[in-house]
Amino acid sequence: MANKRTGKMNYDNPTSQGNFDDPNHAISKKLQALYSSVQDEGIPDRFLDLLEKLDAAEAEQARVRNEADDDE
Amino acid sequence: MTMNKSADAPQFKREMLSILPNLRAFAVSLCGNPDRADDLVQNSILKAWVAKESFEPGTNMKAWLFTILRNEFYSQMRKAGREVADSDGYYTNNLATAPAQYGSLDLQDFRQALDKLPEDQREALLLVGASGFSYEEAAEVCKCQIGTVKSRVSRARSRLQELLEVDGEGEYGTDKESAATVLRSFAR
Numbered sequence: 735m736a737n738k739r740t741g742k743m744n745y746d747n748p749t750s751q752g753n754f755d756d757p758n759h760a761i762s763k764k765l766q767a768l769y770s771s772v773q774d775e776g777i778p779d780r781f782l783d784l785l786e787k788l789d790a791a792e793a794e795q796a797r798v799r800n801e802a803d804d805d806e
Numbered sequence: 807m808t809m810n811k812s813a814d815a816p817q818f819k820r821e822m823l824s825i826l827p828n829l830r831a832f833a834v835s836l837c838g839n840p841d842r843a844d845d846l847v848q849n850s851i852l853k854a855w856v857a858k859e860s861f862e863p864g865t866n867m868k869a870w871l872f873t874i875l876r877n878e879f880y881s882q883m884r885k886a887g888r889e890v891a892d893s894d895g896y897y898t899n900n901l902a903t904a905p906a907q908y909g910s911l912d913l914q915d916f917r918q919a920l921d922k923l924p925e926d927q928r929e930a931l932l933l934v935g936a937s938g939f940s941y942e943e944a945a946e947v948c949k950c951q952i953g954t955v956k957s958r959v960s961r962a963r964s965r966l967q968e969l970l971e972v973d974g975e976g977e978y979g980t981d982k983e984s985a986a987t988v989l990r991s992f993a994r
Contacts, residue, residue: 761966762935764916769936773831781826781851785819788855
């Protein structure tokens with residue numbers, strides 16, 4: 735919670751500001767539950783495939799560039 | 807030179823992969839549409855990949871990626887205009903139906919309430935309350951003052967509180983209009 739006197743917040747763990755007797759607590763929990771339900775799905779294949787393709791394209795580019803360097 | 811860059815590449819990718827589930831959860835929660843969210847994530851991955859030379863290893867990649875996604879989100883919204891923007895909840899308010907479960911605060915009700923918040927409040931609440939950012943980092947991602955983030959988070963919380971309480975009263979009045987009418991008649 736904010737320290738009224740210094741105006742400083744607890745930056746380390748802002749989510750902890752919902753105390754159990756705090757009406758915001760239910761909201762924090764719902765928010766985190768909703769968020770985790772997506773986060774726990776992990777990484778869809780389309781993104782893994784995409785990163786693999788990007789990697790491969792880059793490796794290919796580097797190979798071509800190196801060959802060109804060697805030729806000089 | 808080429809050697810140095812390629813040595814950093816697996817590390818860049820590994821770090822990015824470790825952040826992706828969080829980034830995707832942010833995207834889905836921010837825009838409310840899972841398909842559109844995944845397009846956002848995909849575009850952000852591409853943007854980040856293209857810009858990766860500009861990322862300094864050892865700095866906050868999470869904040870960097872979230873900033874890219876956020877920029878992508880707002881630029882798409884600008885392109886799409888009102889259809890997607892809906893910043894004052896016109897569509898969501900009008901589409902909202904009476905809650906199916908009496909007074910229960912299930913995730914679907916919460917999702918609907920979250921969608922009714924203005925984007926700036928929703929993103930601040932998500933960054934600080936779910937993505938694990940400090941107020942300071944959230945301010946960096948949103949390019950605003952720390953105080954602005956704090957007030958957005960606090961407004962978001964009160965608004966959600968309001969919305970969810972109104973929904974909880976669904977047993978007595980099936981919509982907010984009638985609830986408001988009832989309240990007004992009491993106020994006289």
